[in-house]
Amino acid sequence: MSRAIRHLMIGGLIIMTTGFSRPTAASEPAAGLTIVNPQGLYDPTPNGYSTAVIVPAGARTAYISGQGGQDGTGALSPDFAVQVKQAYANLRTALDGLGARPDQVAKLTVFVVDHDMSKLGVLTSSVKEMFGDRLPAQTLVPVPKLAIDPMLFEVEAIVVLD
Numbered sequence: 726m727s728r729a730i731r732h733l734m735i736g737g738l739i740i741m742t743t744g745f746s747r748p749t750a751a752s753e754p755a756a757g758l759t760i761v762n763p764q765g766l767y768d769p770t771p772n773g774y775s776t777a778v779i780v781p782a783g784a785r786t787a788y789i790s791g792q793g794g795q796d797g798t799g800a801l802s803p804d805f806a807v808q809v810k811q812a813y814a815n816l817r818t819a820l821d822g823l824g825a826r827p828d829q830v831a832k833l834t835v836f837v838v839d840h841d842m843s844k845l846g847v848l849t850s851s852v853k854e855m856f857g858d859r860l861p862a863q864t865l866v867p868v869p870k871l872a873i874d875p876m877l878f879e880v881e882a883i884v885v886l887d
Contacts, residue, residue: 757781758831758885760859772845773852774863778831785886787823791836791879792816793871801875806847808878813855816880825884827856832883833863838876840867 759779762768766776780786792815794808795801802808820827833852837844852860861882871879 757784757887758829758859760861770858770860771849773849773856773860774833775860776862778862780831780885781887783887786831787825787884787886789816789819789823789882789884791881792819793873793876793879795876801873803875805844805877808876809847809851812878812880813851816882817855819882820884823884823886825886828859829885830856830861830882831885833861834866834881835863836866836868836871836879838868838870838878840865 758781760775761777761779762770762775763777769776792812793801794811795815796811802811817827820830835848837848848865852863871877
């Protein structure tokens with residue numbers, strides 16, 4: 726092996742072992758998801774989400790459509806907090822239907838009509854109530870309206886089944 730190739734290989738090994746920052750918090754539930762909140766980035770956990778979630782290779786995934794705040798009859802409360810609570814209850818029912826648990830949710834996307842900072846407290850407490858310290862990755866998308874005019878909130882999920 727030439728000296729140049731040997732130096733490239735050694736350099737590559739050094740980069741591979743030192744080039745990645747260690748997560749500040751990484752843990753694995755039974756589903757094999759690893760939550761990562763890297764050092765050097767803002768800690769998102771007080772706001773109810775994680776920076777990244779690693780899904781194990783070969784895992785089966787399920788995609789849960791957006792769950793709004795409708796109750797079993799389709800009725801919607803005009804109150805934002807009531808809709809958020811009901812939407813998370815609906816998400817839990819969808820998880821149960823898959824035979825899945827909240828700690829198997831890798832990613833959430835939430836849609837909030839006319840979002841403003843006053844709504845973050847409701848959102849954060851609801852997600853923490855459902856997920857505890859196993860917070861999935863999450864994106865909040867402010868929108869002017871949703872599918873049905875009285876809808877104020879919707880949450881969709883990507884779930885790892887194996």
